[in-house]
Amino acid sequence: MTSLASPAADIRPVQSLSLSAKLAIAVALAALADFLFYGERVGISVTVFALALACGSPLANIAKLDKRRAMLGGLLVIAGLVPTVEEVNAASLAIILLALGAGLLLTTNPGLTGLGERAAALCDLFLVSPFRFFVDALGMFNLPALTSGFILWFVPALLGTVFLALFVAANPVLENWISLINPGSAASHLSIGRALFWIVAISLVWPFIHVRWRRKSGSVAAAAESPTPAADTPSDVVDFLGAPTILRSLILFNLLFAVQTILDVLYLWGNATLPAGVTYASYAHRGAYPLIVTALLAAGFVLVAIRPGGPAEGSKVIRPLVYLWVAQNVLLVASAIYRLDLYVQIYLLTYWRVAAFIWMLLVAAGLLLIVARIMLDRSNAWLVTANLVTLTAVLYVCSLVNFAAIIADYNVTHSRDVSGKGLQVDTNYLAQLGPQALPAIEKVLQLRTSDPCLVSRRDSLVEQQRQDMASWRSWGFRNWRLQRYLDGEQKNKVTG
Secondary structure (H helix, E strand, O other): OOOOOOOOOOOOOOOOOOHHHHHHHHHHHHHHHHHHHOOOOOOHHHHHHHHHHHHHHHHHOHHHOOHHHHHHHHHHHHHHHHHHHHOOOHHHHHHHHHHHHHHHHHHHOOOOOOHHHHHHHHHHHHHHHHHHHHHHHHHOOOOHHHHHHHHHHHHHHHHHHHHHHHHHHHOHHHHHHHHOOOOOHHHHOOOHHHHHHHHHHHHHHHHHHOOOOOOOOOOHHHHHHOOOOHHHOOHHHHHHOOHHHHHHHHHHHHHHHHHHHHHHHHHHHOOOOOOOOOOHHHHHOOOHHHHHHHHHHHHHHHHHHOOOOOOOOOOOOHHHHHHHHHHHHHHHHHHHHHHHHHHHHHHOOOHHHHHHHHHHHHHHHHHHHHHHHHHHOOOHHHHHHHHHHHHHHHHHHHHHOOHHHHHHHHHHHOOHHHHOOOOOOOHHHHHHOOHHHHHHHHHHHHHOOOOHHHHHHHHHHHHHHHHHOOOHHHOOHHHHHHHHHHHHHHHHHHHO
16 A cells, blocks of 8 residues: 655755864864964954854864854854954954854854853863864874873973973073084974974864864763764863873973072072073073963963862872972062062063062962962862952052052162163153152152253143142042142242
């Protein structure tokens, strides 16, 4: 008997691309990044690359796309592109990264609902997923032993290279040692920088090409109904940050940091004789900011490695190595502060240099709070709260400090005009500090009585102060104290 029912539609699910095809897309994007960015100034090239990544990602993950949300995700990415068209800066880069990540999350993992889950997924996308490329690439060759050894040494080797590069940038003695390495003529023609650029570029685009979101541990039923492929399990992340990897990393990092610490103790604090070709000024005044970047990277590694419930949390071998490394990082921050202080003694103070001092102290406090979290067995939420309390307290104190007056007075007191050494006081910068710099400007005028330009700037600041005090609406205790000083100086001039 012939059935009159409509035949079932032959609908086949969209097949996902193979790893080889995804690797080809990632390599193509890395080539585009090389063309747009390597050795070039950034601008609209950021928009072009972000647009290419936004097109390549859906193509590589066509099987996982939620078609109903694809248009919304596209509009989100387009909105994120607008600031980079206007200007490429830190804010516009952050916005386009957030837009790309949120668009990918919206179209390929719509199951996440809470803000915390989405934030955790984005952190995993940007901070952890780039490392998965190397495991996936080795997995295509099916070499378990090589893959295992690579995982154990990848994090130590990668971060060790980054730390070494930062130390070389901050330490001319290390730079001289590295320059003594003379590779063969064949190797000298290789562009190591460009090779590293390609590796980093492929690693950064890989999470957008081979999307693998973390699964919630509680969704057992959902996993039973729709099993995911074995390739999507995040076991490789555990291997990357397992206890053996962390132990190797800490041993290597402590040795690298010990070299920098010993050199600082000898040359920066101990004033030992420097090698030929290296001056004490170049050693002391170089590298404050690279050292702070090093300390921040170290703090991030400790937070990830010694996470609550992680494989290294209760290790009796790893904990002392962590404490030793954090102690070396605190010494590193102290060296950075001392270097900046020596720099300020020569080139005087600015708002940015004051902010750098405060930032370095906050980094040191954050490192000590990390140790406190580990010793007291507290959660990362406690650490975040403690850092926020510290930051709030610092901001509160800073709000009460008259930085303009402090900077102006320091610059005048330590200038060549007053102390006989250093630089001449920058009167243009003093005028930019506003009326609060008037007491310091008066000191300069006592030394430069025939400087009509400075007198004109002083009078302009006095007029600005008078306007600030003209209405009770603009009254402030700091301005009131300054006005009392100016009135007293005027009275002394009249009576004198």
